[in-house]
Amino acid sequence: MSDHVDTGARAAPEIAQPWDPVVRLTHWSIAAAVIANGLLTKPGGTIHVWVGWAAMAVLALRLVWGLIGPAEARFASFLPAPRAAVSHLADLLRGRPREHSSHNPAGAIMAYALWACLAVVIGTGLVMTGGKSPITIAEEKAAVAAGDWSVLVTGNAGDRHGDEEGLGEVAEEIHKVTANLMLLLALLHVAGVAVESRALGRNLVRGMVTGRRR
Amino acid sequence: MSGASHTLAKLKRRQLGLAGVIVLQCVAAVFFVGDVVVDLVQSPLAEHALLEMLVTLALIVGIGLNACQLRRMLERMRVQDRALGTARGDLARIVETQFETWCLTPAERDVGLLALKGLDAAEIAEIRGAAKGTVRAQLTRIYAKAGVSGRAQFAAWFVEDLLDGGLGTAGSNPRGRPGAPIQAERLDQE
Numbered sequence: 001m002s003d004h005v006d007t008g009a010r011a012a013p014e015i016a017q018p019w020d021p022v023v024r025l026t027h028w029s030i031a032a033a034v035i036a037n038g039l040l041t042k043p044g045g046t047i048h049v050w051v052g053w054a055a056m057a058v059l060a061l062r063l064v065w066g067l068i069g070p071a072e073a074r075f076a077s078f079l080p081a082p083r084a085a086v087s088h089l090a091d092l093l094r095g096r097p098r099e100h101s102s103h104n105p106a107g108a109i110m111a112y113a114l115w116a117c118l119a120v121v122i123g124t125g126l127v128m129t130g131g132k133s134p135i136t137i138a139e140e141k142a143a144v145a146a147g148d149w150s151v152l153v154t155g156n157a158g159d160r161h162g163d164e165e166g167l168g169e170v171a172e173e174i175h176k177v178t179a180n181l182m183l184l185l186a187l188l189h190v191a192g193v194a195v196e197s198r199a200l201g202r203n204l205v206r207g208m209v210t211g212r213r214r
Numbered sequence: 215m216s217g218a219s220h221t222l223a224k225l226k227r228r229q230l231g232l233a234g235v236i237v238l239q240c241v242a243a244v245f246f247v248g249d250v251v252v253d254l255v256q257s258p259l260a261e262h263a264l265l266e267m268l269v270t271l272a273l274i275v276g277i278g279l280n281a282c283q284l285r286r287m288l289e290r291m292r293v294q295d296r297a298l299g300t301a302r303g304d305l306a307r308i309v310e311t312q313f314e315t316w317c318l319t320p321a322e323r324d325v326g327l328l329a330l331k332g333l334d335a336a337e338i339a340e341i342r343g344a345a346k347g348t349v350r351a352q353l354t355r356i357y358a359k360a361g362v363s364g365r366a367q368f369a370a371w372f373v374e375d376l377l378d379g380g381l382g383t384a385g386s387n388p389r390g391r392p393g394a395p396i397q398a399e400r401l402d403q404e
Contacts, residue, residue, distance in 0.1 A: 053241075057237075058240065065281070131248070132248075
């Protein structure tokens with residue numbers, strides 16, 4: 001155990017500040033958006049769509065940052081490696097995981113899975129709302145409230161019959177299933193962080209909040 | 215030291231602020247892009263839509279520039295961090311090597327390190343759970359082995375290399391005076 005602590009201390013200066021502010025802000029914004037839209041807001045409501053659009057922006061920023069950001073934030077430093085992920089999980093079960101300067105291999109696969117789910121949920125959400133921005137939706141609602149029902153007619157006549165109807169239903173089904181899958185993965189992610197923090201003897205959550213990993 | 219960490223904290227706050235602005239800009243840009251797409255679909259190449267497109271493009275370019283600036287700031291800070299770490303590590307290594315050269319015992323090394331950090335005999339005794347007299351005797355032996363007259367010279371021995379030039383040549387160099395070693399006790403008296 002003592003040599004483990006020793007390597008940790010020696011490795012520490014290298015990984016003193018791995019999570020830059022963009023990674024931290026996008027992480028917590030997306031976490032908040034997932035919790036808000038998965039558990040709190042009314043599905044299909046205006047707030048739900050607002051949050052979804054904001055999450056789309058944040059996800060886009062994170063993905064671009066994965067190409068142009070500093071080394072630890074870049075995809076190149078945590079490419080998906082299933083075999084490494086399995087061996088990392090095995091190490092974790094034995095209670096001696098290795099330190100990684102970016103995501104550990106298992107965490108990297110979790111990140112990609114969560115991003116993929118998020119992209120699918122956002123994409124199907126856009127299909128369900130006909131790609132209308134929340135501003136347009138709010139304007140339409142205001143128009144309807146003011147007595148102008150023509151927006152409803154044009155909106156419904158265009159994309160609410162035949163093929164479009166079927167597509168909307170499929171999108172809705174995928175939206176729900178993927179959203180639930182994402183919540184499940186998020187729980188697994190939190191559990192993984194808890195186990196890894198215990199095994200490494202340092203609080204990984206603090207690194208994502210303050211940027212310092214020690 | 216505290217000044218350096220202060221500016222570092224300020225730099226980090228500025229980076230966090232910049233990142234926050236970038237996130238906000240992205241959210242705004244996505245709504246603009248959505249609006250532009252809807253407008254372009256409804257009435258392609260209308261002046262209104264074209265102007266909006268221009269504004270959106272400007273916003274996106276702005277986000278890109280901000281991201282690049284943040285990236286550069288992060289890199290600069292990382293380089294500084296590493297330099298500071300190296301300097302710290304180097305000093306620790308130099309101290310350790312010198313203690314070895316002076317043939318300090320392990321206990322004396324601990325005491326010497328604490329003395330370098332600015333603790334007095336009473337504080338060192340408290341930390342090590344030893345008697346004050348013991349620590350004082352150890353300090354005296356350390357100063358004797360190092361050939362310095364007391365705590366001030368002992369610390370100066372290591373700082374001297376870091377201060378390039380400065381005062382004249384003679385007199386300022388504690389290593390230049392190997393004599394008068396056993397006056398340590400006098401300087402250490404409380």
